[in-house]
Amino acid sequence: MKKYFALLLTVFFLGCSSGSEKPGPxxxxxxxxxxxxxxSLAERIIVPSYDQFKTKFDDMNAKSKAFTxxxxxxxxxxxxxxxxxxxxAWQHVELFDFGPGEKHTIRNFFNIYPTNVAGIxxxxxxxxxxxxxxxxxxxxxxxxxxxxxxxxxxxxxxxLAQYTSDRDAARRLAYVTRIITxxxxxxxxxxxxxxxxxxxxxxxxxxxxxxSSTSLMVNGLVLHYERYIRSGKFGIxxxxxxxxxxxxxxxxxxxxxxxxxxxxxxxxxxxVDFFNGxxxxxxxxxxxxxxYLDALGAKDSSxxxxxxxxxxxxxTVATGKLDALxxxxxxxxxxxxQAMKDTYNEMQKAVRMLKVDMTSAMSITITxxxxxxx
Amino acid sequence: MRAYLQxxxxxxxxxxxxxxxxxxxxxxxxxxxxxxxxxxxxxxxxFFFPFYGFEFVKPLGExxxxxxxxxxxxxxxxxxxxxxxVAAVVLxxxxxxxxxxDKTTYLNHYYFVSLLCFLLMFLPAHxxxxxxxxxxxxxxxxxxxxxxxxxxxVLVCMLYAYAGIAKLxxxxxxxxxxxRIWLPAKNDVPILGPLFNHVETAYAFSWIGCIxxxxxxFLLWNRRTxxxxxxxxxxxxxxxxxxxxxxxxxxxxxVTALIFFPAAFHQKIIDRVSSALKLRREHISPGGRYYFPxxxxxxxxxxxxxxxVFQIIFPFRYLLYSDELFWTEEGYRFSWRVMLMEKAGYxxxxxxxxxxxxxxxxxxxxxxxxQEKMMSTQPxxxxxxxxxxxxxYAAHGFTAPQVYxxxxxxxxxxxxxxxxxxxxxxxxxxxxxxxxxxxTPFKDEIKGL
Numbered sequence: 047m048k049k050y051f052a053l054l055l056t057v058f059f060l061g062c063s064s065g066s067e068k069p070g071p072x073x074x075x076x077x078x079x080x081x082x083x084x085x086s087l088a089e090r091i092i093v094p095s096y097d098q099f100k101t102k103f104d105d106m107n108a109k110s111k112a113f114t115x116x117x118x119x120x121x122x123x124x125x126x127x128x129x130x131x132x133x134x135a136w137q138h139v140e141l142f143d144f145g146p147g148e149k150h151t152i153r154n155f156f157n158i159y160p161t162n163v164a165g166i167x168x169x170x171x172x173x174x175x176x177x178x179x180x181x182x183x184x185x186x187x188x189x190x191x192x193x194x195x196x197x198x199x200x201x202x203x204x205x206l207a208q209y210t211s212d213r214d215a216a217r218r219l220a221y222v223t224r225i226i227t228x229x230x231x232x233x234x235x236x237x238x239x240x241x242x243x244x245x246x247x248x249x250x251x252x253x254x255x256x257x258s259s260t261s262l263m264v265n266g267l268v269l270h271y272e273r274y275i276r277s278g279k280f281g282i283x284x285x286x287x288x289x290x291x292x293x294x295x296x297x298x299x300x301x302x303x304x305x306x307x308x309x310x311x312x313x314x315x316x317x318v319d320f321f322n323g324x325x326x327x328x329x330x331x332x333x334x335x336x337x338y339l340d341a342l343g344a345k346d347s348s349x350x351x352x353x354x355x356x357x358x359x360x361x362t363v364a365t366g367k368l369d370a371l372x373x374x375x376x377x378x379x380x381x382x383x384q385a386m387k388d389t390y391n392e393m394q395k396a397v398r399m400l401k402v403d404m405t406s407a408m409s410i411t412i413t414x415x416x417x418x419x420x
Numbered sequence: 421m422r423a424y425l426q427x428x429x430x431x432x433x434x435x436x437x438x439x440x441x442x443x444x445x446x447x448x449x450x451x452x453x454x455x456x457x458x459x460x461x462x463x464x465x466x467f468f469f470p471f472y473g474f475e476f477v478k479p480l481g482e483x484x485x486x487x488x489x490x491x492x493x494x495x496x497x498x499x500x501x502x503x504x505x506v507a508a509v510v511l512x513x514x515x516x517x518x519x520x521x522d523k524t525t526y527l528n529h530y531y532f533v534s535l536l537c538f539l540l541m542f543l544p545a546h547x548x549x550x551x552x553x554x555x556x557x558x559x560x561x562x563x564x565x566x567x568x569x570x571x572x573x574v575l576v577c578m579l580y581a582y583a584g585i586a587k588l589x590x591x592x593x594x595x596x597x598x599x600r601i602w603l604p605a606k607n608d609v610p611i612l613g614p615l616f617n618h619v620e621t622a623y624a625f626s627w628i629g630c631i632x633x634x635x636x637x638f639l640l641w642n643r644r645t646x647x648x649x650x651x652x653x654x655x656x657x658x659x660x661x662x663x664x665x666x667x668x669x670x671x672x673x674x675v676t677a678l679i680f681f682p683a684a685f686h687q688k689i690i691d692r693v694s695s696a697l698k699l700r701r702e703h704i705s706p707g708g709r710y711y712f713p714x715x716x717x718x719x720x721x722x723x724x725x726x727x728x729v730f731q732i733i734f735p736f737r738y739l740l741y742s743d744e745l746f747w748t749e750e751g752y753r754f755s756w757r758v759m760l761m762e763k764a765g766y767x768x769x770x771x772x773x774x775x776x777x778x779x780x781x782x783x784x785x786x787x788x789x790x791q792e793k794m795m796s797t798q799p800x801x802x803x804x805x806x807x808x809x810x811x812x813y814a815a816h817g818f819t820a821p822q823v824y825x826x827x828x829x830x831x832x833x834x835x836x837x838x839x840x841x842x843x844x845x846x847x848x849x850x851x852x853x854x855x856x857x858x859x860t861p862f863k864d865e866i867k868g869l
Contacts, residue, residue: 252608398828406764409605
């Protein structure tokens with residue numbers, strides 16, 4: 047018996063060492079190759095999405111310059127339209143909270159809401175105010191612009207007066223420019239790094255330990271869905287979270303009102319498309335998280351259904367709830383809040399699947415200490 | 421039996437083990453402090469998860485560093501055999517205290533180290549090759565009772581055998597779980613990586629791992645298979661350390677397994693080290709036998725018998741609990757169950773009270789990410805945390821708070837499901853050794869031991 051075991055062990059270790067001598071004669075299984083997945087996601091989705099956003103952002107920038115040069119009903123309308131377009135395009139890149147986006151914490155400076163009106167007022171009164179500290183997050187980005195172009199008065203005449211005849215008109219105009227200049231600079235850094243050195247870092251750090259690309263990406267993505275789509279856009283305004291008290295004033299684009307649903311839909315669609323590896327421009331499905339999960343063979347052991355299918359099915363249910371909402375989520379919270387809570391609840395189910403089933407299947411964990419796995 | 425108990429053998433293997441083990445623990449302690457883990461694991465967190473019955477064991481704030489210093493110094497004293505008896509007791513107490521402070525950081529190999537320290541308190545590991553033996557001629561002995569060394573060997577065999585028995589289940593053997601989940605995560609390591617994309621590799625590793633655990637203790641004991649077995653210990657543990665973040669454990673096992681080698685091997689080590697350190701001959705290979713003083717012998721033997729009976733029975737306590745062990749984890753710890761589960765969980769707590777107050781809890785306001793991760797899959801920790809929340813909110817304006825959890829746990833690739841019913845008030849449940857009837861039934865079966 048013992049001889050048998052000794053023989054067995056010997057065979058095993060001979061097997062190992064001979065395996066070490068001839069490196070992988072079999073072709074690498076492409077579906078499980080994380081460098082292939084990362085390259086596909088970066089080149090087909092992340093970089094083109096930033097490009098698309100940049101185009102919209104530049105347009106908004108141009109329209110804002112026209113507005114600040116000559117504030118009138120026409121330039122204001124054009125600025126607003128460009129702002130809404132850029133805000134929607136932003137929803138397609140906010141999810142990339144890893145790599146350069148995370149490094150520069152671009153989300154904190156682009157889309158923290160509800161915006162801080164008192165902070166904005168203080169900032170334009172003091173052009174030297176610091177816009178880089180956490181306390182300043184809610185005084186800049188798209189939500190601040192929302193207030194500045196939609197919320198300064200009861201109607202357009204009143205708003206325009208704030209930029210023309212009011213005592214602080216020049217300061218407000220200067221603050222609009224200051225915010226947009228700051229956003230432009232941050233966006234330039236993030237896109238520049240994606241197109242520069244970071245692309246190589248991203249596709250070559252193929253491990254799954256802390257700091258590797260897939261781990262950073264999946265952690266960032268799960269967080270995005272949980273905190274910035276589920277909670278930010280639905281859980282907090284509807285009061286489904288925290289103490290149960292609705293806060294309609296905490297919806298995204300509170301002053302513009304009519305685009306809040308559109309923003310949420312864009313964010314959700316961008317997320318689902320990213321999961322499915324859809325090309326940012328052509329929409330063609332390709333290598334991504336879905337194909338990786340499928341290649342790993344992640345499925346429900348009780349019924350054999352692919353995990354990626356279960357996740358997509360839940361995304362579809364959540365999308366259905368979201369699509370059924372009216373375009374103004376502020377009104378929905380006020381008059382039809384159960385529908386908001388229903389949307390939140392379906393998104394919550396998706397969060398669990400992403401956070402538990404998906405990360406578990408991928409063997410991605412948040413660990414920073416020794417762990418013998420039990 | 422009487423003949424066996426009166427058998428004497430060379431003191432060298434135990435002396436070498438004492439020196440290497442002490443050194444290893446001293447290094448471990450320094451490493452732990454240097455990595456900032458004392459701060460991160462025992463000082464920064466707001467709350468801790470003590471073991472049931474050991475709630476008085478708590479971190480000591482900044483003084484926790486002193487505890488680690490005491491542990492490290494006593495390990496060093498054990499290594500050189502200076503004031504050995506006192507040092508061994510202090511080492512056991514301080515190391516075990518550290519391990520009992522928070523079950524978040526429970527690891528089987530820490531438990532193993534605690535047990536070794538426990539045995540060392542009673543053993544004459546300082547009879548040779550020690551400062552004590554050099555200073556005290558009456559202590560010096562070249563021969564010690566054979567059971568003193570065999571006790572350590574038996575413990576090592578038990579660790580491996582029980583780890584092997586724990587692998588005799590359908591997930592491990594028939595599904596190659598969790599290795600089929602974990603191995604593809606390492607498919608980018610050089611050379612071996614591509615192998616991990618194939619499920620056959622997971623099966624091979626599972627079966628070989630199981631047979632290895634079941635047999636290696638006995639192969640180490642047998643003279644003829646020992647070289648093979650020891651080589652396999654080295655390769656196996658280095659391979660696992662390459663694949664999984666398990667810290668010092670592989671090195672502890674590689675060093676501990678040396679205890680199986682014959683006296684001549686250890687004497688050679690002692691001779692080499694001694695001549696390098698220019699130690700006098702009579703101190704390092706003394707003649708004479710070590711005798712336990714008076715009543716100490718029957719007492720130590722009695723303690724050892726109880727110790728091993730306990731060790732044999734304790735891992736099987738899970739049989740007293742209904743439902744699936746991997747799901748409830750009742751009787752999971754302290755049983756050499758290593759690397760058996762890929763378990764991930766998510767918990768969202770809501771605290772309410774009769775007056776209509778309601779708060780959804782952000783776990784990171786109370787727990788570190790590691791604590792949250794561990795708590796989310798382990799029912800006893802979920803309960804402890806629920807009580808932490810109950811007490812916190814009771815002190816912050818809630819009247820008789822109720823605590824509910826929306827939990828979702830995935831085990832070995834099964835789609836996640838609630839571990840606790842969402843309408844169950846955890847504030848009313850209490851901890852005990854009885855089955856936690858509030859755990860949602862597993863409704864699946866993992867066959868085997």
